[in-house]
Amino acid sequence: MRATTLEETDRDTVLLDTAVTEALRGPRGANPLVGAVITAPDGTVLATGHHRGRGTDHAEVDALAAYRRRAGQESLPPLRDCTIHITLEPCDHHGVTGPCSRAILDAGLGAVRYAVPDPTGPDDGGAARLAWHGVDVVQVSGHHGAAQLNRRWHRARMEGRPFITAHLAQSLDGRVAAADGTSQWITGGPSRRHAHEVRARVDAIVVGTGTVISDDPRLTARDAVGADLDRQPLPVVQGLREIPGQAALRRADWLHVRTRSPQQVLQTLADQPPQRPVRHLLIEGGPTVLSAWIAAGLVDELFLYQAPLALGDGAPGLTALGVQTLTDARHFDLDPADGGSIRRLGRDVLLHLTPLDHPCDQEDHVHRNHL
Amino acid sequence: MRATTLEETDRDTVLLDTAVTEALRGPRGANPLVGAVITAPDGTVLATGHHRGRGTDHAEVDALAAYRRRAGQESLPPLRDCTIHITLEPCDHHGVTGPCSRAILDAGLGAVRYAVPDPTGPDDGGAARLAWHGVDVVQVSGHHGAAQLNRRWHRARMEGRPFITAHLAQSLDGRVAAADGTSQWITGGPSRRHAHEVRARVDAIVVGTGTVISDDPRLTARDAVGADLDRQPLPVVQGLREIPGQAALRRADWLHVRTRSPQQVLQTLADQPPQRPVRHLLIEGGPTVLSAWIAAGLVDELFLYQAPLALGDGAPGLTALGVQTLTDARHFDLDPADGGSIRRLGRDVLLHLTPLDHPCDQEDHVHRNHL
Numbered sequence: 001m002r003a004t005t006l007e008e009t010d011r012d013t014v015l016l017d018t019a020v021t022e023a024l025r026g027p028r029g030a031n032p033l034v035g036a037v038i039t040a041p042d043g044t045v046l047a048t049g050h051h052r053g054r055g056t057d058h059a060e061v062d063a064l065a066a067y068r069r070r071a072g073q074e075s076l077p078p079l080r081d082c083t084i085h086i087t088l089e090p091c092d093h094h095g096v097t098g099p100c101s102r103a104i105l106d107a108g109l110g111a112v113r114y115a116v117p118d119p120t121g122p123d124d125g126g127a128a129r130l131a132w133h134g135v136d137v138v139q140v141s142g143h144h145g146a147a148q149l150n151r152r153w154h155r156a157r158m159e160g161r162p163f164i165t166a167h168l169a170q171s172l173d174g175r176v177a178a179a180d181g182t183s184q185w186i187t188g189g190p191s192r193r194h195a196h197e198v199r200a201r202v203d204a205i206v207v208g209t210g211t212v213i214s215d216d217p218r219l220t221a222r223d224a225v226g227a228d229l230d231r232q233p234l235p236v237v238q239g240l241r242e243i244p245g246q247a248a249l250r251r252a253d254w255l256h257v258r259t260r261s262p263q264q265v266l267q268t269l270a271d272q273p274p275q276r277p278v279r280h281l282l283i284e285g286g287p288t289v290l291s292a293w294i295a296a297g298l299v300d301e302l303f304l305y306q307a308p309l310a311l312g313d314g315a316p317g318l319t320a321l322g323v324q325t326l327t328d329a330r331h332f333d334l335d336p337a338d339g340g341s342i343r344r345l346g347r348d349v350l351l352h353l354t355p356l357d358h359p360c361d362q363e364d365h366v367h368r369n370h371l
Numbered sequence: 372m373r374a375t376t377l378e379e380t381d382r383d384t385v386l387l388d389t390a391v392t393e394a395l396r397g398p399r400g401a402n403p404l405v406g407a408v409i410t411a412p413d414g415t416v417l418a419t420g421h422h423r424g425r426g427t428d429h430a431e432v433d434a435l436a437a438y439r440r441r442a443g444q445e446s447l448p449p450l451r452d453c454t455i456h457i458t459l460e461p462c463d464h465h466g467v468t469g470p471c472s473r474a475i476l477d478a479g480l481g482a483v484r485y486a487v488p489d490p491t492g493p494d495d496g497g498a499a500r501l502a503w504h505g506v507d508v509v510q511v512s513g514h515h516g517a518a519q520l521n522r523r524w525h526r527a528r529m530e531g532r533p534f535i536t537a538h539l540a541q542s543l544d545g546r547v548a549a550a551d552g553t554s555q556w557i558t559g560g561p562s563r564r565h566a567h568e569v570r571a572r573v574d575a576i577v578v579g580t581g582t583v584i585s586d587d588p589r590l591t592a593r594d595a596v597g598a599d600l601d602r603q604p605l606p607v608v609q610g611l612r613e614i615p616g617q618a619a620l621r622r623a624d625w626l627h628v629r630t631r632s633p634q635q636v637l638q639t640l641a642d643q644p645p646q647r648p649v650r651h652l653l654i655e656g657g658p659t660v661l662s663a664w665i666a667a668g669l670v671d672e673l674f675l676y677q678a679p680l681a682l683g684d685g686a687p688g689l690t691a692l693g694v695q696t697l698t699d700a701r702h703f704d705l706d707p708a709d710g711g712s713i714r715r716l717g718r719d720v721l722l723h724l725t726p727l728d729h730p731c732d733q734e735d736h737v738h739r740n741h742l
Contacts, residue, residue: 170544170545171545171700172545172675172689172703172722172724173541173545173687173688173689174541174542174543174544174545174546174687174688175545177697178694178695178696178697178699178700179694179695179696180695180696182696182697182698183697184697185697185698186697291683294681294683295683304543306722308702308703308704308705308722308724308727309700309701309702309703310665310689310692310694310700310701310703311689311692311694311697311700311701312662312665312666312689312690312691312692312693312694312701313690313691313692313694313695314694316544316545316687317544317545318543318544318681318682318683319683319684320683320684321681321682321683321684322683323549323550323681323682323683323684323685324549324550324551324684325549325550325551325553326548326549326553326554326555326556326557326682327553327556328549329542329549329680329681329682330680330681330682330683331679331680332543332679332680332681333679333718334679334715334718334720342713342715342720344705344713347704347705349705349713349722351543351677351679351720353543353679356679
């Protein structure tokens, strides 16, 4: 590995920007977002790729596949003369898919530039193996976009817990039920389908005892026509109350964790047998449960579905967050990953949010509301 | 005036679609949204125009100006061979600007197609005058987009009241203050600037006594650097409590209407001296006042500013709307007018909404929320 020149650095920055944009097309979850760009010796972009979530090709492999599809149609420079820019160091381990270091060597790619070191540790990264095999491999450090791309994913990993997604479907005025408790038709069909796509990604879904008792959810992941998918998340009920014997979520596997504490739920999930690790967790609510996870700083990604209606009364979607005064508010950022930060789903609006760690840095965020 | 052929009708529909899209670029308020399209004899669009709000050119005049700018650069067919499609019948009265029927006659336009009759009454519309002067003028009836364009504006006019815009700046969880009552920095600078643009359009601003006592707003319309604009809305305070003698809104003109009833506020405003009619009213809050206007069906347009933060406690932005059960919810539609239905303003998200009159027609809006 060697140092790069200033001109190379500028080009690297631009290409890593492209790789970050590509990475943001993927969904967040058990795996980090990764994007890759393959360029010709003259800098022309020949192919891009990104990771589409657990069990699918890694970004490098996806980009190589795109290169090969294109090479079947037209004449491209050979891969030995090409460079791949990747937002993350290629992996060197066998997970669900093979190691990317192997794929890059097999493809004969001439040069590799990556931004963030493999988070599984210095011995596991693929850069050393690539260099040992004579590939021109350089870490391009200091790329802000690549470093930020998986900020919460790295944090979850550092804390030894799953990546945690939360779901909240509410009215414009932040309520999840009307005054009489009716709650089941707030958001529309397209929002429900999106929520099932999210369910299909996760290993387990947490709901409170109150939700089980009032709504009796099945907590299954279903396809567009309502049929159960093959791979189903583990239903986890959090709370002190008893679960009715005929509850719909009593399936082959389910858990009741008799606690109000998110940390205790995580501990229980960590102690599960290793055949079915919980690496991506979905918090569906209700309000008490969801608020406890947000208050604990344990929500990495929030899907906020807003139905275009107002109720004026009824249960709010979020309750005690431990916020007494405005400066202690829980701040979020719009998250551009996975289809964009703001989406219309039928008549609803979906906000895709990620918690902001340092709201005080956001100076433009401070003004008098009524003047 | 004569009947049109089927082929003409198809072309009229397409051109009125374009005129509606054009109209939606304007702001809602005292005047209806209007769009216009001028086409060559072969159907080519030569110019478009729209109304940008009270005191600015009407859509026909705006389109004629666009035609003339273009005609100064290139050779265009003369206006006598051209057709103008307008979403609304040209006016025939002198308001702030001259009558559009006159402008069309002066320009020598050969043909006029309009969708919706002039709402000021059968004697006031410009179509009859245009026909009398030999212009080929036809009302194209049944254009849904044009009919819907000013649905709430027509309703306000029919009810003999101003067009009513409402403003609500809240957290993601629908709160306008934290548990300790702090409320003044919820949304950011770009949202505040937008709110001042809206203030600059209106004739009067309604706030509750509670807002005056807690926030002491000036209720002035200010430009981007914070300087007061020449034309200022009338501050109107609604409620039973006394207004402090040093309240910032005690300016040359202001009103205190000692009532909780929106209808009584409207009555008082209707009885004001005619030099300063209130044709566009802004409801700024707080929650009790805003909820009363929404519950009375008197909000035509809602700007909902959402700051990306959660509070979990504190005053909700909407309170009693008279909704007991979910099927009685107050439904809204996203309003594409005036810059779009969903906008990012700095870190905030602005939803532009209009009340939906018949939510039961929206079948896709009904599903079970948790399954």
